[in-house]
Amino acid sequence: MEPWGLSGPQFTGLYFAAVVAGILLTFLLRRLVARRPVPPAQSKLSLREAAYLAGGPRRVLDSAVATLLKAQRLRARRGGWLQAVGKESSEADLARAVYDHVREYGERSLRQVRSALRRHPEVRETRASLVERGLIVPQAWSRALLCALPLLVVLGVGIARLVNGVRLYRPVGNLILLLVCAAIATFVALWPRSPWRSRAGAEVHTAMRSRNRSKNLPVRLPSLTGAAAAVAIGGIAAYPNQAIAQALGASSSSGSSGGDSSSFSSSCSSGSSCGGGGGCGG
Template sequence: MDQPWGLSGPEFLKIYWIALGIALVFAVGVRFRLRASRGGEPARGLDVDELAYLAGGPRRVVEASIARLIEAEALRSTRRGTVSLIGKPKAVNAVDRAVLEDAGRYSRRTLNLLVPAVAQEKAVKDIATRLGELGMLIEPATAKRHLRVGVLPMVVLFVIGVVRWVNGIAIGAPVGWLTLQLVVTALLAVLLSRSGSIRCTARGDRALEAARSGDRVGELGLAVGGTVGLVALGGLSAHPDLTLRTALMAQSYSTASSGGGYSGGYVSTGSSCSSGSSCSSSSGSSCSGGSSCGGGGGCGGGGS
């Protein structure tokens, strides 16, 4: 049985490597194009909740809201990682209202239940929608669709290689190098079709970086400060009050329920807390808290 397409083994291998290189450049180009800024410059800066979403997704928005409500003395925290209402507070925005409504259903609401629950609320999803309209956030369905198109040439090349590989086995020809090419092609196709690392457009990255550096770049970002700004950009582990930070992080809610990700928004992310340091609460008892917490990576660390 002759080899198909009238090519010798070395000739086919050479052409395959060239074709794989072209397919790789195409797939990478699609990823860069996907993250490119679209539309004109936004007409306004971003508020703290929007920056929180860029930095850590829907969960970070809820964390910033909790910090804001505690600062406004609408919520109180305990060293067991729970929060409760103080009187009958009034919310200043939709996210705060959702947090207060959730916390108000219980005498003491644990953060490992409150945060993922509120993260799925419409008020948080609306933030993702606004960021998408500003050209700063990429919708998951859009990312998947473009990335699948990007790896399509690679998939076609893989199928052609499999046909050649099967024919080579049938005629007893050596297929070691071709097997390696197929494995490399399959790995590249899988890696380049994944959208997990694509979080924001380049504009979203610039806005987040401007906020973190404290600079204002046109209307791309808003320099944030204060407790709420620190939590919005760095998570609960960035709260400046050590006792309160330890209390808020007494339960590793981000580890216990990290599987939820961004199911209600535009970005898929996770977070992990590390315990191991301990601090004393104001009452004198020690509680184990996570002095450091990776709050989801955010757009700034996404890359393409």
């Protein structure tokens, strides 16, 4: 008698369908959770809020760095290092914190600035404001678990079948492949996103990227001109000075820890699907 009343190929075919169904259900649940009410008559979005909506805490800090670079309060050095210019900070709020952090250590990479200040009160307040506006979904494990529940069930059933198949010395190669697919999809579903945009937030984000100031948006967009705005929407690769943008972009992705003494001048020229399976599974 076949375990669970299903042969290996029969279970594999059904399990493949279950994995696909789990992915679809998780996607639908995420869309349902992302439907959040948007309070009427909101004030205009700030540039910091626009940056957070576009890329979370990292983008907020990147925009602050862009502001300081443009004001020549930070200097970009070869190798992607940042150095503070001057001894006193005249900037406000987050930009001042970025400046003071870089000056304290002598030089810092963009990655180090992001890591040190990602939980700065100004960043947390920006997130809270976007939650209140209904533009991002409050992060909570309960919501992530709810959305990933179909995939968790599918994964659990697959593991139970795998254990049963191994005990009965049945071939389980194809089932293992499908379990890997299910595990990857579950990991992606549970991975904390920053930001997790609501449907309204996604609409505003799309409008920011296309510079579309439609009157039908739930909130008015800020001015999207200048270096800080370019970085807020497009990331550090969008900084007008391409030499600096490339150096900082490479540094932030590699996290290298050494610098060259020469610096850029301000005149530098301005970057789950599962395959089907045939056979077994216990």
